[in-house]
Amino acid sequence: MEKNIRDNLRRIHRVNRTLWLSILSGVLILVVISLFFYWGNILDMAVVRPQYLVDQILLFLVFALLLLIMYVKRNYLQLNKIIERAQRRDLSITSSDVTDLVSTFGKETNLLAKALIIMRRYYMVIWSAADLIVIIGFIQYILTMTFKSFAIYTAAGILSLIINFPRFTIIERLYYKLSK
DSSP states (O other): OHHHHHHHHHHHOOOOOOOOHHHHHHHHHHHHHHHHHTTTOOSOOSSSHHHHHHHHHHHHHHHHHHHHHHEEEHHHSSSHHHHHHHHOOOOOOOHHHHHHHHHHGGGGGGHHHHHHHHHHHHHHHHHHHHHHHHHHHHHHHHHOOOEEEEEEEHHHHHHHHHOOOOOOOHHHHHHHHHHH
């Protein structure tokens, strides 16, 4: 891989990591707020009675989000499928970091740019779903005062974020697969 292309791909990767880090930061802020409420005994009474129905509904939502994360990862974030979608779709390349890649290296990187945009979109779906899991846990904690459920949902959300960390090796493999 040429140094210039590598530098541009690193810049695109930095944007992906920044997006991931901002979602993780939001999750950690919710954790700190919840711990503040829990240790300070600020919330002392459940808002919703009976709690069972709310627990079951929110558990179903979290389970659906976890299935969505697995489905997107399995069916859309495979390199072959990303390349297929990039070849089939007519995307307008508007993201400034990706337009720099195309303008610097020409039309031969157009397919790579489309693939990177598609990959970022799918990662955003996964990261947003993981963030929603933690938000649902926070809402459940506020409504039912069950901190254990919040801790479990937070662990699931953070684990989903960690598993789906945007690694540069994925972009490198995509580049090498397209350059064959």
